């Protein structure tokens with residue numbers, strides 16, 4: 001597979017040599033709907049180094065997804081700073097953000113978020129279109145990515161013709177096809193049965209082994225244990241785990 | 252992302268949402284076809300009037316009795332006793348008086364009933380001279396036209412229009428047979444060639460007799476010398492206005508009209524007849540255009556509705572594409588191309604339906620239709636415009652949202 005530029009310098013400017021992949025400094029996120037304000041994140045500070053596998057656990061509504069969206073540059077914090085590979089994300093323009101999402105991050109959603117009208121390989125190909133890869137190469141790389149998730153024979157099927165587990169594997173293929181340094185997965189197994197879950201998590205472990213930084217939201221005890229570090233979140237704050245209170249058991 | 256990828260993605264989106272695409276295109280199609288049909292009918296009507304007026308003859312001046320200062324010029328108000336006489340016509344035919352006049356023919360008309368065997372037919376009888384056929388550019392298909400000896404001898408002869416022949420003789424050759432007009436037998440000596448502007452029935456349904464025959468044997472009375480129309484043909488289109496001046500001066504002179512007195516005749520040119528006629532169908536064109544614009548508007552509202560209904564789904568799609576690294580400009584470009592493809596396809600289909608209509612409609616009604624290329628191109632541009640306005644605007648708004656807001660849209 002051809003590696004595309006994933007160096008931190010590809011966005012703009014020079015960067016400290018071994019900057020952490022993720023540096024959150026007192027990040028807050030407040031949702032406003034009319035007069036109602038919800039503080040989904042309050043003063044979250046978190047550093048994630050290269051090659052880490054971090055699991056984020058916490059009860060429902062604690063702000064896990066909100067945090068993940070900010071990490072993936074899909075949303076912007078309302079307080080604090082977020083440095084991705086040493087660069088302040090708030091200083092990036094729309095086009096630079098698009099490039100960061102495209103080349104540095106692979107995002108796996110809980111709801112798959114595949115385009116229903118496109119076949120599996122066309123869904124996988126999408127990020128490559130936006131990084132300007134030629135058509136023939138896109139096809140080849142999409143095929144290889146599908147092979148990696150064990151769905152080479154389903155390349156021409158549409159999401160509606162695939163099981164939930166298969167759809168999530170297509171989504172994983174889409175996240176890894178650009179060879180991003182950082183993979184973010186928001187409860188990727190939340191909608192799957194145990195066999196499918198094991199498949200998807202196996203893939204994610206493989207990605208970690210091949211040198212990628214992984215951040216994963218999960219409810220599964222054993223998965224959290226496989227991670228190199230577990231971060232607990234509660235009411236929008238990072239907290240120390242309470243030894244006997246399994247706060248991240250399925251809510 | 253290359254333009255080819257953009258085009259491929261857009262066409263793919265149009266194909267993948269078949270029903271929505273079809274409905275959008277249908278709205279545009281109906282609007283465009285309506286524009287093309289209505290403009291086509293309007294232009295067809297105009298062209299028909301122009302042809303009919305051209306068939307009067309070329310380089311023609313039409314002199315009618317009565318003042319026309321207040322009228323449209325198609326036909327001046329007809330005086331109670333005609334102020335125009337055959338002597339006027341004779342004077343205008345004098346080359347020293349009017350050197351730019353080539354030919355003059357006076358005509359008197361009356362509605363009469365002709366009979367052959369047991370068949371009766373009411374038609375327009377014209378009493379005139381042999382020059383009439385030159386001036387009006389009419390020829391005969393069988394037999395011959397009037398001659399000067401027919402006029403000199405007030406011969407009991409008649410030339411019939413093709414429709415008149417059909418009515419009276421039902422297909423038989425009328426030349427040599429006689430028709431009866433109020434007790435007078437008239438021998439049919441010729442049949443006129445049909446004119447294409449079949450709607451103006453008087454062009455093909457008419458009977459022509461020598462002027463002398465008409466005034467002495469058929470109509471008579473007080474109208475012996477007066478005529479209804481004097482046709483004047485100028486030597487060429489360049490001398491037409493000179494001929495106009497000569498005719499005007501001579502008639503003012505012979506009618507003893509001086510200074511500011513109102514003339515008792517009026518002179519119309521084909522141009523003045525045409526502008527009077529087109530001013531009428533300008534109103535029709537404006538009205539038809541209004542109907543077309545309304546149908547286009549209705550089509551546009553349909554397109555807008557469909558676009559709005561699909562905007563939720565599209566917003567999620569835009570959110571996902573942004574999450575995967577699409578720049579806002581690429582999103583806008585994709586939807587611009589997609590809307591243009593829809594508009595163009597709908598517009599082309601609309602032009603196609605309009606063109607089929609242009610073939611079918613004239614068969615169903617007697618009206619003519621002209622498909623104007625300008626109107627077609629404008630209509631297609633308008634269709635693309637509709638697509639762009641109603642399709643790109645919501646997409647641009649969605650492209651400005653953060654990916655997660657767009658993805659979360661319900």
Ligand SMILES: Nc1ncnc2c1ncn2[C@@H]1O[C@H](COP(=O)(O)OP(=O)(O)OP(=O)(O)O)[C@@H](O)[C@H]1O
Nearest residue numbers: 031032033038040059060061062063064065066067
């Ligand atoms: N768009 C929004 N507008 C307003 N409030 C929001 C919005 N998104 C999330 N919230 C609120 O922010 C808080 C954190 O939500 P978030 O989705 O991050 O929780 P979560 O930890 O992912 O929960 P779950 O495990 O159920 O997915 C919740 O109280 C939620 O109601």
Ligand SMILES: [Mg+2]
Nearest residue numbers: 064065066186
């Ligand atoms: Mg969540």
